[in-house]
Amino acid sequence: MSAASTAFNVNRVKRQLEVWLGKENVSDAEVDKINYSRDAWPLRLLRLGRLIIEAKPDLIVWPQTVEQIQRIVKLANQESIPIIPVSGAGGVAGGILATTGGIIVDVKKMNRVLFLDEESFTVTVEPGILGYELEEYLEARGYTTGHLPSSIYSSALGGFAAARSAGVLSSKYGKIEDMITGLEVVLPTGELLRTKAVPRSSMGPDLKQLFIGSEGTYGIITELTLRIAPSPEETQFASFLFPDLHSGMNAVKQVFRQDLKPALIRLYDENETRFVLSRFKPPSDGACVLNFIYRATKDFVRLEKRTVTKICLEGGAEDLGPGPSKHWWNNRFDLYYPSSMNMGPGMLYDVLDVASSYANLEKMYWEMRKAIEAFGVGTMSHFSHFYPDGGNIYVIFVGHANSPEEVETKYQQIWDAGLEAAHRAGGTLSHQHGVGLLKAPWMPIEHGETGFALLQAIKQYLDPNNIMNPGKLGFGNETSKFPKEGASQ
């Protein structure tokens, strides 16, 4: 698959786009392009902290209608110009970096709520509405999507779907793919695809799921219909301290076997438990905190709380009361602000988000820790999205290196070793953060040769000129695991 042309007559294309969109909705200003050369990928931010300019688009456009997007895409397809769809730009894997130049299509001006269907409990929105904006709109009317990722202030609905995201309360409300009932997508050739917004269908494969998680490589999402839920009548918090990880994990399984779905189930390993309990009580060695949030009707919360408490106490836990869980909820965004801890000179950090069935989950955790800590970095981990059959692991690593070059080398080695361990243990290499550039080389490993060839064939069919978000998901000519420093200056 050949990459889209990176050499095009920017001025001519710009003039055409200005006619279609208005001058104020097109920019080739240097400071704008640099601002669009980043997401929240730690490696890109570490480089940006060194003022490394790379992955700049040639143009940025802010369309306001689907028709405008179709025109832009058709033009780009005719002239083989890369298109990078952007909404909130809150991703953590380099999924919107314009490593081949091209046009960034920022859909944030398409931020309307199109229809609130209070009979069906769905809402139809444009892709540029931020998660926070939609929740504010719904909350004022007594609803929530329940999709509350920690990036909710900075990420948008289009990105949620494109990156197949999960919110912190996903155990109750489901992930984005469970919520979306209908999609509209501008395909890479400019045609418009609309799937019916229905609860379910058996008319062949579910087309919308092809685009959820396609990270802009299969098209630009221009409309979404999502399920909504009533604002909770009652919210309560609970925390338990288990003597070890295994007993905590067993309690989680028991909770699902009782048919319960607390909004939050969050199990911390021993290292993160020490951090979580730092303002409460020092835990014994190996002890692990398990936090719950119950959000439902008062009656249901009472039932859930009583049953979960019984399971945890019988499982050998100490009841810590609501404190640690409530503290986490109230301060859950704090770690997302950059600090000298994670952005200081020589610092390196990131989060591996993997998942597996219960049969492999603990083994995967221990093997990943061993693989990552071998590089002399510290880890702390939590399991924050659970299912009846398994869960995810969030392995956070923080370390130091002596030079920027060593930071990058070590960063890549840690990722390679961590993902290799997860793959060996039978896990998926991303639960909710997506692929972007970071995990692009792992796509054939994740899906196997046959599976990845199928995804590539679909890409080839939909996007014969490979204009849509080149290099992401491992499609196209992008073979390096990371963009070369200073690429596309």
Next chain:
Amino acid sequence: MTPPNSTALSNTLDDFAKISRLCSLCSRMCRHSCPTHLVTRSDACSPVGRALIIELYRGGKSALTEAAVDRLYQCNLCGACKAWCMPRHELPRIIELSRERVVAEHRAPAGTLELDKNTSEFFNVYGEPHDERFAQLQSILKNQTSTAEIAYFVGCTTAYRHPEIASATHTVLARLGIDFTFLNGEKNEVCCGSPLIRAGFIESAKSLAEQNVKAIKESGAKTILTTCPGCARALKLDYPQLGIHLPKKVKVLHMVEFLVKQSEQLAPLIKSPLQTKQTGSILTMTYHDPCHLGRELGIYEPPRQLLKLIPGADLMEFPHNREYADCCGGGGALPKTFPALAEEITRTRLADTPSASNSYLVSACPNCKLHFTETQNQVKETDLKILDLMEILAQVLKERR
């Protein structure tokens, strides 16, 4: 740090290097609160975008190009970003300092040059004759004492655009039997300098500050009252940072701070609830927090406490209020640099007013009133009555016996 008596504010762009770097690397946790971003929806036109532009400039990676200057001035300096910032980074201050660099490099936007010209030639932001500063207040000046313990610093917008706020203030103070004076005539109040500090013209601001401090000293007043949060911020916070100090015994208060302490005297003077002529029913009011009064001076409750003194007053709140209040659109010299953008922000705030029909939108800032009124007159989308808090109080206070 800049040594004392320097002509610059007591800190520089480089003093804030650590903060601007961290802001430039943030995952945009405050972007959703930035009024200019919410109109443009551009990531460059956002707090983090501006921080990155400043970092690129500081690091020698980008000059202050036309686009860079535009982004730095496409900011209301409203401080909403600070309310969403867990570490409470002072990004608006950093943007002000970056604007000083823009001015020093002779790249200031035309609208701000006009501000600077007007204040240096006419001592007010509107370019009106200085000797007409009190022209619209002649009726209340007639019986005014020339010396008093309390002086009312009127400010440019009240003097030249909304003198009714000064008249109302006069009424309120008179009803309370409080003797006060204006800084008129030879005492010569001039622009407080806040608009210039915000726009980056620090030298011009300093000159105005010195004139005002002299005027206040000569008046002999011990308390300076103002109805303008921008003036209050300048006199309370900016002047000391400029190294220009009022005598220690002089207190500066926004009128709501002063009046809330007079609540016991005020309450019995309130004659009746506000009523519409049409329906006779009590009107609802929505209080809009001015950015300088709220986020910069931390004054949120006194204006509400004063409005609640009115029997039967139905005080509504914007969905975004107090620390999270949205700007009226008039801040940061935006109406001078990007008027269409400013107007769009004002329209949004007007549209967000709860119970918009036939109710009062009350602020405690003449600039908020100016921008709300001008925009409403143009768009005519609501029948809100836009009043300053002093005007509401003047309407409900009866004569002392």
